[in-house]
Amino acid sequence: MRIALFASGNGSNVEAIIQASLEGRLDAEIACLFCDNPHAYVIERAIEHNIPFFVCAPQQCATREKWEGFILSFLETHQVDWIVLAGFMRIIGQPLLNRFPNRILNIHPSLLPAYPGKDSIKEAFDAKATHTGVTVHYVDNGIDTGPVIAQEEVAIQDGWDLETLEEAIHQIEHRLYPEIIQQVTKKECAYS
Secondary structure: OEEEEEEOOOOHHHHHHHHHHHOOOOOOEEEEEEEOOOOOOHHHHHHHOOOOEEEOOHHHOOOHHHHHHHHHHHHHHOOOOEEEEOOOOOOOOHHHHHHOOOOEEEEEOOOOOOOOOOOHHHHHHHOOOOEEEEEEEEOOOOOOOOOEEEEEEEEOOOOOOHHHHHHHHHHHHHHHHHHHHHHHHOOOOOOO
C-alpha cells in the first residue's frame, strides 16, 4: 500500500505516521509528500526521511485545474494508492476526489460535526466546551463533512489553558491516526 501525505505546516502528524511506518505499526509505504507551502517545516521532515516531495502553492498556477493536474501527475508518478491529509489546509478538488474515491483520509482536531474548519481547538476552548476530541474521516467536497471513521474524546479539565488542550489533542492524533490508517487501508473498517 503506497500512501501520499499532504501537509501545509509543521508536520507533526506526518512525523507520527512516518514513525509508525518505520516501527512496523503501519503496513504502508510512504510514497511521497505533497506540500502547498514552500516555507513549511514538513519539507524538512521529508528530506530527513528521504521521502520524495513536491511543493506547489495554488497561486503558482494559472488555474486551480492546472494546480490539481500537477498534483495528480506527481501522485501518478509515485503510484499512490491512498492520500492521507495531515494538516493540509486546502479543500480537495473534484479531480482528486474522482481519482481517489473513498481513498482520501483526514484528521480533524474536534468531534465533528462540532467545530469544523480552521482553529477548531481554539474555538472549543473559547466556547468553554467541557469536551472536544479528534475525528478521522473520509474526505468529500465539503469542509470536514465526509463520513466519520473514528472519533476519540478529550475531556477538558479545569485549569487547562489553550496550550495544554492543544497538546492533549496532538497526543491523541499522533496515536490514533496511524492506527486508523492501518485499519482503513487494510479494509478492517466497516466503511470504505
